Amino acid sequence: MIKSTLPTILSTEIEDDTICWRLEIAAELEYFKGHFPDQPVLPGVTQLDWAIKLGCQHFGYVCDVAVLEVLKFQQLMLPNTQVNLTISHNAAKAKLMFAYSDGDKRFASGRIACNVSPSESIQPTNKDIG
Secondary structure, eight states, rough: OOOOOEEEEEEEEEETTTTEEEEEEEEEEEEGSSSSSSSOOHHHHHHHHHHHHHHHHHTOSSSSSSEEEEEEEOOOSSSEEEEEEEEEEGGGEEEEEEEEEEEEEEEEEEEEEEEOOOOOTTOOOOOOOO
């Protein structure tokens, strides 16, 4: 079993209810081992894990996902690349919208609906992660 680790964050930009991280997708990441031998590819579940962890941490949610909506994987994410992970926050609905991209290339996108108990606040913390 691979321990969940986040990629290297090269830069962070925050604007209103949106945050964008520039990520380094290093070939040495454990996620590439065996996925696949002839052409390593970053697994979609890893991309989703990073979006959930980074988004929930930044916007102040417990990592408790209610529903994944409109999940799309458009292009393969290969080793030794850099990508942007952009996450927008809809506080009224406790949803995070994410997209992995690099210029015009879109790698993956989707919406994450978070479970929020009545006692929890869904206001963002604006805590800088990287």
